[in-house]
Amino acid sequence: MSVVARLEQAAIDPAAEIGELIRAARGAGAIVSFVGVARARSIDGSPVDRIVLEHHARLTQRSLEEIARDAAGRFAVDHVRVVHRCGAIGAGEAIVFAAAAAAHRRAAFEATDYLMDRLKTEAIFWKREESAAGAAWIEPTEADYADRGRWE
Amino acid sequence: MKVLFYGKLASAAGAELDVPIEGPTSVAGLRRQLGAANPGLAETLCDRRVRAVVGEAFVGDDHLLGPGDEVEFLAAVSGG
Numbered sequence: 624m625s626v627v628a629r630l631e632q633a634a635i636d637p638a639a640e641i642g643e644l645i646r647a648a649r650g651a652g653a654i655v656s657f658v659g660v661a662r663a664r665s666i667d668g669s670p671v672d673r674i675v676l677e678h679h680a681r682l683t684q685r686s687l688e689e690i691a692r693d694a695a696g697r698f699a700v701d702h703v704r705v706v707h708r709c710g711a712i713g714a715g716e717a718i719v720f721a722a723a724a725a726a727h728r729r730a731a732f733e734a735t736d737y738l739m740d741r742l743k744t745e746a747i748f749w750k751r752e753e754s755a756a757g758a759a760w761i762e763p764t765e766a767d768y769a770d771r772g773r774w775e
Numbered sequence: 776m777k778v779l780f781y782g783k784l785a786s787a788a789g790a791e792l793d794v795p796i797e798g799p800t801s802v803a804g805l806r807r808q809l810g811a812a813n814p815g816l817a818e819t820l821c822d823r824r825v826r827a828v829v830g831e832a833f834v835g836d837d838h839l840l841g842p843g844d845e846v847e848f849l850a851a852v853s854g855g
Contacts, residue, residue: 659855676854677781677782679781679847679849681831682828682831682849686852686854707854707855718855719854719855739855742854742855743853743854743855744852744853744854745852745854746852746854746855747849747852747854748852748853748854749781749782749783749850749852749853750853750854760782760783760786760850761853762851762853763851763853
């Protein structure tokens with residue numbers, strides 16, 4: 624069983640991350656991954672130049688580890704890997720990589736789905752969208768909270 | 776006492792405030808005191824999703840703070 628939960632200041636390379644997981648998960652029958660990408664448009668259609676993710680010096684890393692460990696404990700998976708950016712992220716760049724490896728696909732799909740619902744609503748970051756027009760703080764949507772509620 | 780703000784709370788009030796308190800004050804009481812002194816902060820500070828941290832632990836609204844304590848208020852988080 625391995626759990627990787629990493630806060631990343633530099634660009635995430637999803638191909639490298641999945642490569643690492645595949646190597647670590649030798650023998651797993653199922654590997655599922657998700658990449659969250661910064662969109663070029665806000666929810667109202669206005670252009671976004673970058674997303675800025677502020678974090679807490681101590682609590683952010685701890686929240687990533689807790690969420691990853693919870694997924695590993697709840698689902699029949701052998702490996703969980705979470706890599707989450709902080710700082711300024713340009714449109715089109717990866718914000719988060721979440722993945723799981725298991726003997727069978729159902730556990731890997733569910734663990735990854737669970738990871739994202741938890742990360743969206745509980746990972747300790749503060750997100751704002753920046754553009755020429757200014758900056759706006761972004762919070763989870765009602766749908767995000769409802770998705771999180773599915774796992775209770 | 777020292778109060779630190781994160782996220783949009785920091786936009787409204789600055790990252791750090793030195794707040795005078797008289798004797799033990801609950802977190803709820805501090806929220807009210809800060810909201811009264813900083814009207815731009817009041818509505819956000821009363822959001823249930825805004826949590827208080829002392830040291831390494833999240834604390835509830837009934838947690839008592841002393842003049843020498845340091846408390847952090849975290850705005851509603853958003854990851855992914």
